[in-house]
Amino acid sequence: MPLNNHARAADGPISVVLIAGSGGPAIDVIDTRDPYERLDDLMCVVEELCPEWPDRPGFSTSGRWLL
């Protein structure tokens, strides 16, 4: 499982990679908390580790807006 594969099912088993992308064991854990509570926890860690995010692309000014 690649290290950057961080998206996972909220209700089902979650594969967690320990130590490194291909070097650690993958274990399944069950987390039944509200997914937004988990997101809040995750973002607390992310905001501490990465207080400033790189610039993200905005909406395209052209293209096919069909929806």
Next chain:
Amino acid sequence: MALASQLGKQIEEIVESLNEIGASFALIGGLALASHRVVRATQDVDLLADINIADQIDALAVKLGYQCIFRSAEAANYLRGSERLDFLYASRPIARRLLISAGLHPTAFGTLKVVSSEGLIAFKLQGFVNDPRRTQDLEDIRALLRANLGSLNMTEIREYFRLFDRESLLDELLNAAK
């Protein structure tokens, strides 16, 4: 629940403010993934809103301290320090239907209106088609398909991929998700 993250507080503030003016809006983007069995880090608050209240939203965003960095008939981007607030405006039948049919989800962030998984995939597809550098949109589609494969309305999803001439991409994604 007291929200601890900056993102959580930002969402709480914008949702409360939009509700106060009676705005019709729903969560899309990375945040909305959490309602559909996918949790990932995101720093952008992406919302789908009725085009008819775009001016009211603009005034509200400015009042909350955001600076408008882009605005068109389709979308708007606002920035407040490092906090991003993005709106897609629903003006065409598909987006209007997805906005109206968005479900209410009781969450740790309060009650949120969130577009369906199928609608979320459609907006992610539109984002990726319009700018192929947005590879995160494609990864989000993969994650949504993998996490919700048994419950998705595949007829609806295929219609969106057909609309953007990407049916073969859907087949590739489905094969990988199985």
